[in-house]
Amino acid sequence: MRRRAFLQASTVLGVAFVSGCALPVIPQRPTARYEDALGWIRHSEGRYELLLPRVEMGQNIGTALKQIACEELGIEWHQLTLCLPHTGEMARVRATVGSESVKDFALPLAQACATLRDALAAGHMQGERMAEPRPAGELRAFRRDARHVGCCAPLEQGHAIVTGEPLYAADVRLPGMMFGRVLRAPVSAELVSTPGWVNEAAARQVPGFVALVRDARLRQGLSDGLGIVARTPGTLDLIEAALDVRWSTEGSFDQADIDRAMxxxxxxxxxxxxxxxxxxxxxxxxxxxxxxxxxxxxxAHAPIQPRAAVAAFDADGGLDLWVGSQDVYYQRDVVRKRLGLDEDRVRVHGTRVGGAFGGKTICTVELEAAVLAEAVRHPVKLQWTRAQEFRQGFxxxxxxxxxxxxxxxxxxxxxxxxxxxxxxxxxxxxxxxxxxxxxxxxxxxxxxxxxxxxxxxxxxxxxxxxxxxxxxxxxxxxxxxxxxxxxxxxxxxxxxxxxxxxxxxxxxxxxxxxxxxxxxxxxxxxxxxxxxxxxxxxxxxxxxxxxxxxxxxxxxxxxxxxxxxxxxxxxxxxxxxxxxxxxxxxxxxxxxxxxxxxxxxxxxxxxxxxxxxxxxxxxxxxxxxxxxxxxxxxxxxxxxxxxxxxxxxxxxxxxxxxxxxxxxxxxxxxxxxxxxxxxxxxxxxxxx
CATH class of the missing domain: 3.30.365.10 (Aldehyde oxidase/xanthine dehydrogenase, molybdopterin binding domain)
Known part of the structure; x- marks a missing residue:
């Protein structure tokens, strides 16, 4: 039996025989295909739109992919608009990791743009078009004499960055929005920890207090979390202090234990x-x-932006999530599974990420915000503190x-x-x-x-x-x-x-x-x-x-x-x-x-x-x-x-x-x- 087959068989056995174990959501890593890329580029009434299939987190991949699209379509820079889609607008793409965005996405994007260019030249102005993808040698984008590719270009979102326009998850503002935090024991989430006594009466006396949320879905690793919701972000510190949570923890370690293991x-x-x-x-x-x-x-990854998310339920029970994550589809998969929602009921909006470096790939604040929003039935913004970034991230x-x-x-x-x-x-x-x-x-x-x-x-x-x-x-x-x-x-x-x-x-x-x-x-x-x-x-x-x-x-x-x-x-x-x-x-x-x-x-x-x-x-x-x-x-x-x-x-x-x-x-x-x-x-x- 090959290793891969053995792993698959062992996983099935593990799920069947390990009592109390729940199989976590596994990230999906589909190959970037030409057929999918046809959905990344659109044309209507002389205007072109590029749905960015990668997360923008400082590498400015939107600029590079726009260069490829403009080159292959043979259009001017201003004729193409870059759009950051939500998960319901585009077929699943894999996480933005591994320096793969140009390496794996440039070719299918150029092929899709060539198909669109040929369709428009033939007078096809409506509907979707399919054709055999062209080999790289026949594409304009990779020629040495390219006009847009291989040179500098205006930085997409550059003006918005330096003028402070809202680009990040922490910038999202919604009517009636409240603010949340999940409290955890001051130990690693690899150790069992649970909240014990809390002074809930004192917390409720803090002006701006909204809710205290006890929910098993707030567990991270072996750490049970305790959610708080307030009307202003500054109130969260006051509520946390008033609660004075007494934590129950099991086990301990120090640096010597890590050094010994390594x-x-x-x-x-x-x-x-x-x-x-x-x-x-x-x-x-x-x-x-x-x-x-x-x-x-x-x-540590030490991103300048601590991770944040905003969750809001609509009148029909659908959930919108604004996240700063390297894998918006994984966020959707985890949240919908944990909240028991159908896939089409969760829309994840990928925002620009203020630093990630591999660290914003798992689901943390996204699930926390969704659970708190479900509890209070108001939009909730949840942003980790700097200390949480160091102590709760990997x-x-x-x-x-x-x-x-x-x-x-x-x-x-x-x-x-x-x-x-x-x-x-x-x-x-x-x-x-x-x-x-x-x-x-x-x-x-x-x-x-x-x-x-x-x-x-x-x-x-x-x-x-x-x-x-x-x-x-x-x-x-x-x-x-x-x-x-x-x-x-x-x-x-x-x-x-x-x-x-x-x-x-x-x-x-x-x-x-x-x-x-x-x-x-x-x-x-x-x-x-x-x-x-x-x-x-x-x-x-x-x-x-x-x-x-x-x-x-x-x-x-x-x-x-x-x-x-x-x-x-x-x-x-x-x-x-x-x-x-x-x-x-x-x-x-x-x-x-x-x-x-x-x-x-x-x-x-x-x-x-x-x-x-x-x-x-x-x-x-x-x-x-x-x-x-x-x-x-x-x-x-x-x-x-x-x-x-x-x-x-x-x-x-x-x-x-x-x-x-x-x-x-x-x-x-x-x-x-x-x-x-x-x-x-x-x-x-x-x-x-």
């Missing part, structure tokens, strides 16, 4: 690593030329890496990468323990992402272990590609040093992909020659490169200065990026710059600490992100040799943090093995 050496000394990325046999006994351990902590899992390498005559000979992490795609924020154990039969591809060695080596072994943690973990920009790239490129740099070779030359000797070699050369060329370091200063340059999902490539050169107290300042980041045909250069550069800043955070600041059975941080002060004064000079070189469009949203994350770490190694002689970089490790001894 310890890769403990796994290697015990049951080993169950899952394989490369499976060559390794001659383990004997010395290694490089033996390196890298530890990377929990990290995070990038920590990972612990052991990389051992043997060289032969200055070249890679044996590579062994073992690492431990927690679940990403099969997140515990969405799957109960029993179901996650079933998924373990087919591993977790999100954890493995980016662990494929992009260098030629006769013997390669990469393996990992998975542990469910007492905090929620899940997709974080690039999934496992960022942490895996940081560990692997740190080890490659040490290999080059052991071989006595320049780190760029060493990489080029081993790279087998011409496109990856191309971005490395382009980044180094853009960076120029490295100036001699003045005596007494600690300055360094580092390089790293990598491939994302086998389709896009990036290389980064970092320059740093480290002062006597060990504080690292990144002074320059140069990125070369190849994602195939570039639709909008400005937006690809913007995505690269975003990844560079994320890599800066990975190296210097990203860390969530667990204490008191939960995530300790409740604000940006306790879990900082890079601030403007820390952002160095950013330079992006786009390498466009044609070919199918690939993804740009996450590619550069594979190389940025490693380039910074390698630059610190050059500046100080210290190989950073625990992230983020601790200044105490790099501080010079006192001269007094």
């Amino acid at each position: 310890d890769v050496d403990r796994h290697l000394a015990g049951d080993g690593c169950r899952y394989r990325v490369h499976d060559d046999a390794i001659d383990a006994p004997g010395p290694w030329d490089v033996d390196l351990r890298i530890d990377i902590p929990l990290a 995070h990038r899992p920590p990972s612990s890496h052991r990389i051992r390498v043997r060289l032969r005559e200055g070249r890679l000979d044996q590579w062994w990468h073992a690492f431990a992490s927690s679940h990403i795609l099969f997140t515990n924020a969405g799957l109960p323990v029993w179901m996650q154990r079933l998924t373990d039969f087919v591993t977790d591809a999100g954890v493995a992402r980016g662990a494929q060695l992009p260098y030629r080596c006769p013997t390669r072994r990469a393996e990992f272990a998975l542990s469910r943690l007492p905090v929620f973990t899940g997709p974080w920009r690039g999934l496992g590609a960022g942490p895996n790239g940081l560990a692997m490129e740190s080890a490659i740099d040490e290999c080059a040093r052991h071989a006595g070779l320049d780190p760029v030359a060493f990489r080029l000797q081993h790279i087998g992909d011409a496109r990856l070699a191309g971005v490395l050369k382009a980044a180094v060329a853009q960076a120029g020659s490295w100036r001699a370091r003045p005596a007494g200063t600690r300055q360094g340059r580092g390089v790293a490169c990598g491939t994302y999902k086998q389709v896009s490539h990036a290389a980064v050169v970092a320059e740093v200065e480290v002062d006597e107290q060990g504080r690292t300042t990144v002074t320059r980041l140069v990125c070369a990026h190849d994602c195939g045909t570039v639709i909008n250069p400005d937006q690809v550069r913007a995505q690269c710059e975003g990844n560079l800043v994320w890599g800066l955070g990975m190296a210097l600041s990203d860390r969530l600490h667990a204490a008191g059975a939960r995530i300790a941080a409740g604000s940006f002060a306790e879990a900082p992100i890079p601030s403007l004064h820390q952002i160095p000079r950013l330079e992006v070189v786009l390498v466009d040799e044609g070919g199918a469009p690939g993804g740009a949203g996450e590619t550069a994350i594979v190389a940025t943090a490693a380039a910074i770490a390698n630059a610190v190694r050059e500046a100080t002689g210290v190989r950073i093995q625990r992230f983020p970089i601790d200044p105490l490790v790099l501080a010079l001894p006192s001269r007094t």
